[in-house]
Amino acid sequence: MSEPTLASVSDAGAAGSVSPRGAGWRRDLAHHLSAQRGVLVALGLFVSMFALFVGEHPAGFSSNVINTAANKGALLAFVAMAQTIPVITSGLDLSVGMVFVLTNCLASRLMVGEPLPTALGVVAVLGTGLACGALNGALVVLGRLQPIIVTLATGSIYFGGALWLRPAPGGSVNEPFADFMTGSLAGGVPFSVVLLAAAVLFFWVPYRRSLIGRAAYAIGSSEQAAFMSGVSIGRAKLLAYVMSGLFSSLAGLLLTCLTYSGEANAFLGGGYTLNSIAAVVVGGTSLFGGSGGAVGSIFGAFVLRTIGDLLFVFDMDPLWQPLFLGAVLLFSVGLSSLRLLRVKSRLDLFR
Amino acid sequence: MAALFRMEGVTKHFGGVRALEDARLECGQGRIHAVLGENGAGKSTLIKVMAGVVRPDAGTLELGGAPISLDGPSAALRAGIVSVFQELSLLPDLTVADNLFVNSAPTRLGIVDRRAQRRLAEEALARVGAADIHPLTPVRDLPLSRRQLVEIAKALARKPRILVLDEATSALTAADAAVVFRVLRQLRQEGLAIVYISHRMHEVEELADDCTVYRNGHHVATFQAGSKRPNEIIEMMIGREVESVFPPRPPLRPAGKPALAVRDLGWAGRLKKIDFSLRPGEVVGLGGLDGQGQRELLLALFGALIGVTGTVEIDGKPVSLSSPRSSGQAGIALIPEDRKTEGLMLPMSVRDNLSFAALDRLGRLGIIDRKAEASAVGEAVELLQIRCDGTDGPVAALSGGNQQKVVIGKWLLTRPRIVLLNDPTRGIDVGTKQELYQLLRSLADAGTAILFYSTDYVELIGCCDRVLILHDGEVLRTLEGDAMTERNIVASAHDLALDAAVGEGAG
Numbered sequence A: 001m002s003e004p005t006l007a008s009v010s011d012a013g014a015a016g017s018v019s020p021r022g023a024g025w026r027r028d029l030a031h032h033l034s035a036q037r038g039v040l041v042a043l044g045l046f047v048s049m050f051a052l053f054v055g056e057h058p059a060g061f062s063s064n065v066i067n068t069a070a071n072k073g074a075l076l077a078f079v080a081m082a083q084t085i086p087v088i089t090s091g092l093d094l095s096v097g098m099v100f101v102l103t104n105c106l107a108s109r110l111m112v113g114e115p116l117p118t119a120l121g122v123v124a125v126l127g128t129g130l131a132c133g134a135l136n137g138a139l140v141v142l143g144r145l146q147p148i149i150v151t152l153a154t155g156s157i158y159f160g161g162a163l164w165l166r167p168a169p170g171g172s173v174n175e176p177f178a179d180f181m182t183g184s185l186a187g188g189v190p191f192s193v194v195l196l197a198a199a200v201l202f203f204w205v206p207y208r209r210s211l212i213g214r215a216a217y218a219i220g221s222s223e224q225a226a227f228m229s230g231v232s233i234g235r236a237k238l239l240a241y242v243m244s245g246l247f248s249s250l251a252g253l254l255l256t257c258l259t260y261s262g263e264a265n266a267f268l269g270g271g272y273t274l275n276s277i278a279a280v281v282v283g284g285t286s287l288f289g290g291s292g293g294a295v296g297s298i299f300g301a302f303v304l305r306t307i308g309d310l311l312f313v314f315d316m317d318p319l320w321q322p323l324f325l326g327a328v329l330l331f332s333v334g335l336s337s338l339r340l341l342r343v344k345s346r347l348d349l350f351r
Numbered sequence B: 001m002a003a004l005f006r007m008e009g010v011t012k013h014f015g016g017v018r019a020l021e022d023a024r025l026e027c028g029q030g031r032i033h034a035v036l037g038e039n040g041a042g043k044s045t046l047i048k049v050m051a052g053v054v055r056p057d058a059g060t061l062e063l064g065g066a067p068i069s070l071d072g073p074s075a076a077l078r079a080g081i082v083s084v085f086q087e088l089s090l091l092p093d094l095t096v097a098d099n100l101f102v103n104s105a106p107t108r109l110g111i112v113d114r115r116a117q118r119r120l121a122e123e124a125l126a127r128v129g130a131a132d133i134h135p136l137t138p139v140r141d142l143p144l145s146r147r148q149l150v151e152i153a154k155a156l157a158r159k160p161r162i163l164v165l166d167e168a169t170s171a172l173t174a175a176d177a178a179v180v181f182r183v184l185r186q187l188r189q190e191g192l193a194i195v196y197i198s199h200r201m202h203e204v205e206e207l208a209d210d211c212t213v214y215r216n217g218h219h220v221a222t223f224q225a226g227s228k229r230p231n232e233i234i235e236m237m238i239g240r241e242v243e244s245v246f247p248p249r250p251p252l253r254p255a256g257k258p259a260l261a262v263r264d265l266g267w268a269g270r271l272k273k274i275d276f277s278l279r280p281g282e283v284v285g286l287g288g289l290d291g292q293g294q295r296e297l298l299l300a301l302f303g304a305l306i307g308v309t310g311t312v313e314i315d316g317k318p319v320s321l322s323s324p325r326s327s328g329q330a331g332i333a334l335i336p337e338d339r340k341t342e343g344l345m346l347p348m349s350v351r352d353n354l355s356f357a358a359l360d361r362l363g364r365l366g367i368i369d370r371k372a373e374a375s376a377v378g379e380a381v382e383l384l385q386i387r388c389d390g391t392d393g394p395v396a397a398l399s400g401g402n403q404q405k406v407v408i409g410k411w412l413l414t415r416p417r418i419v420l421l422n423d424p425t426r427g428i429d430v431g432t433k434q435e436l437y438q439l440l441r442s443l444a445d446a447g448t449a450i451l452f453y454s455t456d457y458v459e460l461i462g463c464c465d466r467v468l469i470l471h472d473g474e475v476l477r478t479l480e481g482d483a484m485t486e487r488n489i490v491a492s493a494h495d496l497a498l499d500a501a502v503g504e505g506a507g
Helices: A025-035 A038-057 A063-088 A096-110 A115-142 A147-165 A177-182 A190-208 A211-221 A225-227 A233-259 A267-282 A294-313 A318-342 A346-350 B043-049 B075-078 B094-098 B113-128 B145-159 B174-189 B201-207 B230-238 B294-301 B326-329 B339-343 B350-362 B369-383 B398-412 B430-445 B457-463 B486-493
Strands: B005-012 B017-026 B029-038 B058-063 B079-085 B162-166 B193-197 B212-215 B218-224 B262-268 B271-278 B281-289 B306-312 B316-319 B331-336 B418-420 B450-453 B466-471 B474-480
Touching: A025 B369, A038 A063, A038 A294, A038 A318, A038 B281, A038 B339, A063 A096, A063 A190, A063 A211, A063 A267, A063 A294, A096 A115, A096 A147, A096 A233, A096 A267, A115 A147, A115 A233, A147 A190, A147 A267, A177 A190, A177 A346, A177 B145, A190 A211, A190 A233, A190 B079, A211 A225, A211 A233, A225 A233, A225 B162, A267 A294, A267 A318, A294 A318, A294 B474, A346 B418, A346 B430, B005 B043, B017 B193, B017 B212, B029 B201, B043 B079, B043 B162, B043 B193, B075 B079, B079 B145, B094 B113, B094 B145, B113 B145, B113 B162, B162 B418, B174 B201, B174 B271, B193 B398, B201 B230, B230 B486, B262 B294, B262 B418, B271 B294, B271 B450, B281 B294, B281 B430, B281 B457, B281 B486, B294 B331, B294 B418, B294 B450, B326 B331, B331 B398, B339 B398, B350 B398, B369 B398, B369 B430, B398 B430, B430 B450, B457 B486, B466 B486, B474 B486
Parallel strands: B017 B218, B029 B193, B029 B212, B079 B162, B162 B193, B281 B450, B281 B466, B331 B418, B418 B450
Antiparallel strands: B005 B017, B005 B058, B212 B218, B262 B271, B262 B306, B306 B316, B466 B474
């Protein structure tokens, strides 16, 4: 039996994307970097915007400035994380903002009193988020319904629940707990950032690296090919929406700690839903599914939040905020559609 | 021989179309079993049954002597039946390593052990001679031939008992295919049962132990490889009578300047050096195996592809076909392959669908002239004998054959000089087919030049003045006159020599 000739020699088209084995860590790093390009772009955007903000701020790099910015950003960041996972499966969750509002109202009733009832309240709030996500997922998977319309409908139901819990703004919260959640640790690290990091470390990373997390990417990449590969599609989709509900309820919990109260505000819920989609896109996750991740969405959320802060320090009318938000969004989407320049068949533009 | 896998009496209908009737197949351990047949013979359905993708209407499957039911791809994979499909089952956004072990990666406490996966991926790639593919490359960035190797590596990494390969080497270079063959022989030695579908006769001769021929969804014969000559096998694959449903061909070949002249056309390595011309009044067929570049050629001429090289002349004048719109204005019409997505707007009315491509001509200053539209639509309905209850109802309510007539009528209203047809008779009934054949001939008689791709060889012979056989993106041969026989088309498509009795037509 003769030795095979090195296959790559005969395949000129492969140059650039393949290499001889053992080219080492440098090549691995290049692949890892290119896989994380979306996150890096969002991170770069955020760092430069935030540096500008802190530089121009009259109080400068103070713990107070950082903490306020972190708390505002963390709310949207959690909702954006919630949006990311359904989007990865090429779905969409229009109920994230409403789960956020519902859990806020629930927390303003339950997270009160002694430490033990407060802790039980926290569990109930997170459990409600999980249940909302599970309902969304079950309807999408078992009902074979389109995610966008399922979550539009359930979002409305969740908001109904929020109104029932809190017909008028009010309620209260265990204040020492709330102050701890929204305060800073020694050294000026905002606790909300620690909370985000913990969510990434204990929920997102294990999910991303599990087989069921990989299944979510597989489904978003090509549901048919995933099916043919024996991926259990129903379970993966269900878990995607459950995770979404969990992250939304974390945001609701944090909001309650910031405001000491609950409010069934439809405008707030709708705004967070739309901004979460924007944050996901700015963070490098494709709305077509199959790529991206929650870490990018966190930076995407902070980018969007920093726009408002920048307008403030530059003494510009806050009315400009939607305009800049739209410009940043278009810029990010423009980056992700660069691949269309490589399309060879015009019919592929519609796929 | 004790069969490892046995399938008996398997029948599958899709709507009214019979894909498989009383099909059977037996594969033994340590054997490579080739399944042969023309386009549409039922081979693909057969292996989809094995892969659990298609559930048969009737019949039994046995694995190792015990009956088994495969109610999904995961059930087939669990049973050790692993298939490599023509349409790749890879996930474009995931890396090669993640694809290879998409749901079988080594894990620790539920977390994928990426280092172990990386090692396994390198082994799996090396096994199929693709050690040069970096496991962290996203599949999207690999060219088609490399993806096919990844697909094969993925199948092998699942440690199959039965390996099914459907045209798995069609996109490979000769060197890569040689490596894959070596692996297949080795797997045979290890006791795997391998089912191998290929249109390349020499591959079958080289590899197979047993052969089974399918035709029209029926099992024709199973025999030991080498016991029959290739010509006999082709006879078995054709084996049917040509019904005379075709209009008579005009005795005189149309002469004159070509309406369409194509020189040295190429696209993305999938179309190469294509040269031909079409005269007014001529019907030219595109033949060959499915997927040898016929569709791409039609799309290139219709301006749907980017980066097409070479020149195209219409009536002797060079034209640039940069979009379907400019091709339409140059007088080219394409009857697309998939009428439901590319040809029709299903919820819209028959009238809107018919007049859509010709609205430029039917309006003034951007306003549609309702009267002109109504008369043009009426003419089309009359000419094509479209059976519909008025033209206001949605086109979705029509039968398949009548829908196809609407697609054709839509383009005829633009009064094209050159008509390209992409397998227009697929899935329509015999009566409508005959009407379409008549229509093609009368269009040609009126001076239209027609380029006609069909996967049905009988149709090509019946309708066309000449047939170009495409192979791997090139025009391999041009058959005309007496050389245009089914035997010659099939032989050419499989890149075999022609019958000695008849020669090739002049290009």
